[in-house]
Amino acid sequence: MKRKPVIGVMGGGVANAATSALAEELGEAIAREGWILLNGGRDAGVMAASARGAGRAGGLVLGILPGRDLAGAAPDLTIGIPTGLGDARNVINVLASDVVVAMPGGAGTLSEIALALKNERPLLLLGWPREPELPGAAAGTARRAASCTTAAEAIAWIRERLPA
Amino acid sequence: MKRKPVIGVMGGGVANAATSALAEELGEAIAREGWILLNGGRDAGVMAASARGAGRAGGLVLGILPGRDLAGAAPDLTIGIPTGLGDARNVINVLASDVVVAMPGGAGTLSEIALALKNERPLLLLGWPREPELPGAAAGTARRAASCTTAAEAIAWIRERLPA
Amino acid sequence: MKRKPVIGVMGGGVANAATSALAEELGEAIAREGWILLNGGRDAGVMAASARGAGRAGGLVLGILPGRDLAGAAPDLTIGIPTGLGDARNVINVLASDVVVAMPGGAGTLSEIALALKNERPLLLLGWPREPELPGAAAGTARRAASCTTAAEAIAWIRERLPA
Amino acid sequence: MKRKPVIGVMGGGVANAATSALAEELGEAIAREGWILLNGGRDAGVMAASARGAGRAGGLVLGILPGRDLAGAAPDLTIGIPTGLGDARNVINVLASDVVVAMPGGAGTLSEIALALKNERPLLLLGWPREPELPGAAAGTARRAASCTTAAEAIAWIRERLPA
Numbered sequence: 001m002k003r004k005p006v007i008g009v010m011g012g013g014v015a016n017a018a019t020s021a022l023a024e025e026l027g028e029a030i031a032r033e034g035w036i037l038l039n040g041g042r043d044a045g046v047m048a049a050s051a052r053g054a055g056r057a058g059g060l061v062l063g064i065l066p067g068r069d070l071a072g073a074a075p076d077l078t079i080g081i082p083t084g085l086g087d088a089r090n091v092i093n094v095l096a097s098d099v100v101v102a103m104p105g106g107a108g109t110l111s112e113i114a115l116a117l118k119n120e121r122p123l124l125l126l127g128w129p130r131e132p133e134l135p136g137a138a139a140g141t142a143r144r145a146a147s148c149t150t151a152a153e154a155i156a157w158i159r160e161r162l163p164a
Numbered sequence: 165m166k167r168k169p170v171i172g173v174m175g176g177g178v179a180n181a182a183t184s185a186l187a188e189e190l191g192e193a194i195a196r197e198g199w200i201l202l203n204g205g206r207d208a209g210v211m212a213a214s215a216r217g218a219g220r221a222g223g224l225v226l227g228i229l230p231g232r233d234l235a236g237a238a239p240d241l242t243i244g245i246p247t248g249l250g251d252a253r254n255v256i257n258v259l260a261s262d263v264v265v266a267m268p269g270g271a272g273t274l275s276e277i278a279l280a281l282k283n284e285r286p287l288l289l290l291g292w293p294r295e296p297e298l299p300g301a302a303a304g305t306a307r308r309a310a311s312c313t314t315a316a317e318a319i320a321w322i323r324e325r326l327p328a
Numbered sequence: 329m330k331r332k333p334v335i336g337v338m339g340g341g342v343a344n345a346a347t348s349a350l351a352e353e354l355g356e357a358i359a360r361e362g363w364i365l366l367n368g369g370r371d372a373g374v375m376a377a378s379a380r381g382a383g384r385a386g387g388l389v390l391g392i393l394p395g396r397d398l399a400g401a402a403p404d405l406t407i408g409i410p411t412g413l414g415d416a417r418n419v420i421n422v423l424a425s426d427v428v429v430a431m432p433g434g435a436g437t438l439s440e441i442a443l444a445l446k447n448e449r450p451l452l453l454l455g456w457p458r459e460p461e462l463p464g465a466a467a468g469t470a471r472r473a474a475s476c477t478t479a480a481e482a483i484a485w486i487r488e489r490l491p492a
Numbered sequence: 493m494k495r496k497p498v499i500g501v502m503g504g505g506v507a508n509a510a511t512s513a514l515a516e517e518l519g520e521a522i523a524r525e526g527w528i529l530l531n532g533g534r535d536a537g538v539m540a541a542s543a544r545g546a547g548r549a550g551g552l553v554l555g556i557l558p559g560r561d562l563a564g565a566a567p568d569l570t571i572g573i574p575t576g577l578g579d580a581r582n583v584i585n586v587l588a589s590d591v592v593v594a595m596p597g598g599a600g601t602l603s604e605i606a607l608a609l610k611n612e613r614p615l616l617l618l619g620w621p622r623e624p625e626l627p628g629a630a631a632g633t634a635r636r637a638a639s640c641t642t643a644a645e646a647i648a649w650i651r652e653r654l655p656a
Contacts, residue, residue: 003243079167082260083259084577085416087447115435117438118435248413252583278600281598283579297625406495420576
């Protein structure tokens with residue numbers, strides 16, 4: 001089985017209906033592209049919704065879990081990776097993704113946005129009613145970060161960041 | 165894509181010809197069973213050999229890498245997971261595996277054997293000319309650990325440890 | 329030796345003269361209070377400056393280092409803790425601190441701000457010309473976070489958050 | 493406060509009376525030398541006993557805890573470092589120690605022995621009724637590892653491994 005692009009989708013463990021629907025649509029679109037969906041693996045919020053969408057399209061879903069086992073994992077994971085690392089697993093979420101998409105969330109999502117910027121992963125903010133302020137935007141961060149509102153726009157942006 | 169058993173194969177970054185051949189055979193057999201092969205991901209020793217075998221059989225190979233990117237990754241990985249955690253990634257190797265197979269190796273492999281015992285993962289020692297002594301063997305460890313010398317025996321032993 | 333409060337001081341690996349001077353003053357003031365200074369341990373920016381200040385006052389300085397050894401550690405550390413975890417050590421910076429002070433910095437500092445909010449550590453933003461926007465401010469985060477501009481104000485704020 | 497040697501003392505969370513007494517004696521002797529005692533921080537077995545000995549002698553005791561907070565920490569820690577990393581904190585126990593002393597324990601202790609060998613930390617086995625077998629002893633490991641039965645012997649061995 002050949003190596004495929006890994007798209008990390010981050011976002012809140014609590015998500016409203018609009019964000020959940022968008023996450024599910026994005027997950028499905030990622031799978032249809034033949035890409036791997038990576039997320040935080042829990043059966044909650046953006047994680048559960050994006051996994052559900054990708055699962056429905058027959059995609060490969062990789063969940064990097066904070067706990068020591070599969071308890072609380074989203075049912076649509078193809079592979080659940082228990083890490084036992086708690087919040088430190090957020091670093092893996094970012095490092096293992098070719099492109100990071102950050103959907104609305106709280107402090108955990110903000111930490112993943114920060115780590116994506118620090119590790120120079122292409123970063124897309126999707127569906128934020130009001131975008132979080134990114135540090136150092138004036139200093140070049142903007143070259144790697146962008147924002148949009150639909151799954152179709154997100155897929156187009158991601159496609160341009162992947163090796164041909 | 166449905167969740168499949170994850171078989172972790174640990175072993176030295178340096179491996180002699182017999183160990184490499186056995187690791188390659190085991191990787192191939194794991195893939196033929198439809199199981200996922202998980203290893204430490206580097207292009208060296210038991211990691212590279214088991215990935216090569218599984219790759220040849222069209223299997224899914226997941227490499228949990230110590231570094232921050234894919235540099236030095238085995239070419240046969242389906243998914244490389246850079247962790248940036250160094251040796252701390254050994255914990256993930258164990259926690260993410262339904263069954264752990266430890267082939268000959270050095271101190272890194274010994275740490276994975278120890279972590280498998282501590283976290284009560286079924287543990288199989290495969291192909292050791294002289295087995296490492298396991299702590300607490302008298303105190304129940306033996307219920308979860310065993311040893312054998314061929315890939316076929318290993319597959320049979322693993323199959324019995326997986327949920328029906 | 330009795331347990332003492334641990335004050336985490338986060339901030340950029342690059343710092344301008346004003347921020348460095350403020351970090352040094354804060355480190356000295358923390359040591360004069362008899363508190364332990366914890367930071368990211370590197371010989372750069374806010375880390376080096378705060379350690380220097382605390383060291384001058386005879387304080388105990390604990391540096392949580394990203395690398396596997398003491399290379400690149402600030403000379404004023406009392407104890408350097410190499411973790412080999414890279415950015416994942418930021419989680420420890422936060423969890424090991426009774427109070428977290430975030431001084432101006434980039435994406436790494438932002439990740440520590442986010443992790444402090446997520447883990448409900450009292451968080452003080454000190455000396456930001458323009459403050460980073462905190463997520464969920466409306467949802468209660470503000471109860472635990474505040475901002476100020478001088479070391480004296482910071483010490484007073486920290487003192488109120490410590491057990492009597 | 494000047495940098496002092498950090499001596500890591502590893503061992504079981506369950507310890508018999510002889511091992512506990514020896515751990516307490518070693519902790520006290522480490523403190524009398526003016527060295528810092530580092531251990532896994534929990535209020536159990538070798539961790540609690542070594543901390544108690546060092547505490548009685550007024551030493552500095554640093555506990556690297558597996559959990560996210562100080563719950564379950566030994567009462568004699570000067571500084572408790574919650575990591576939230578579970579078993580992955582064992583890597584820090586080793587990397588942060590100038591010398592590692594391993595007392596009787598189970599699989600967790602074995603993982604620390606393995607990690608000390610892998611990371612080339614001087615390693616002393618103290619008080620084992622029957623020593624665990626070390627991998628690669630023939631290949632040079634023996635240069636860095638030794639064993640003994642009393643705290644006085646341990647102190648003498650450690651002293652020789654520290655910079656003058």
